[in-house]
Amino acid sequence: MRLDSYRSNCDRCIHLPLCEGTADADQIAGHRLRVRRHDSLYRMGESPGNRLYSIRSGSFKLLMTRPGGEQQVIGFAMAPEFLGLNTLGAAGHSASAVALEDSEVCVIDWDRQAFRGRRQPMQRAGLHTLLAGEIRRAQRATLLLHHTHSRQRMADLMLSLSNAHRSNGYSPVRFRLPMSRCDIASYIGVSAECVSRLLDQFRRQGMVALQRRELTLLDPDALRRAAAGVEG
16 A cells, blocks of 8 residues: 555546645645555445545445454445445444455545644534435445345446446446455345346346456346346
8 A cells, every 4th residue: 555645637536626735835635545456445444534535446345344254345436426425433443345446546634634624614614424324324235234135236226336337427327347256245135146046147147248257238227127126
């Protein structure tokens, strides 16, 4: 993991209003970390140090270690999402963040951010929006895991990745899956073989095309119906 200071590109970042002013006086924003594939940005149990991470490029999986030592994927995050929001004020990270590919994140000092936000209503509103969004994502993930079938969860994951790519200015219908089938299986609570069967079902029904990890959404509306469990 490499630590650098950057002045460039910050003016084009959608998170600049939240990040600006949280670093030293001679910098636009904070440090940027380069995290290599399979390396950890942080590990479960480590002190958060009041730091947030804005993903500039790449993607991560969030891993929680069960009491028996087994690791469970509990989520995925990619640009332009944040990591670390759910551990603010906690003694340790509740999960590990592992890079699925070579990635970069900007480090935001929450103490500086909170102090600045108290004096600037627009920035304070942005902070509240981030925290509220994190709560909604956690609630939605719980509902998906406990109240839907694997087919719905698989379709929902594809749509979530599509929305993330759209938010970052990339194609929402054609993109590369950064995670392995084993990671997907761990996340949606099935076996890797079941993931392969679900992908094959979606392919045969004309919803998607898949070449290695290159995914094309051929029928997003059908995927939305599958995710909602209202297929006729």
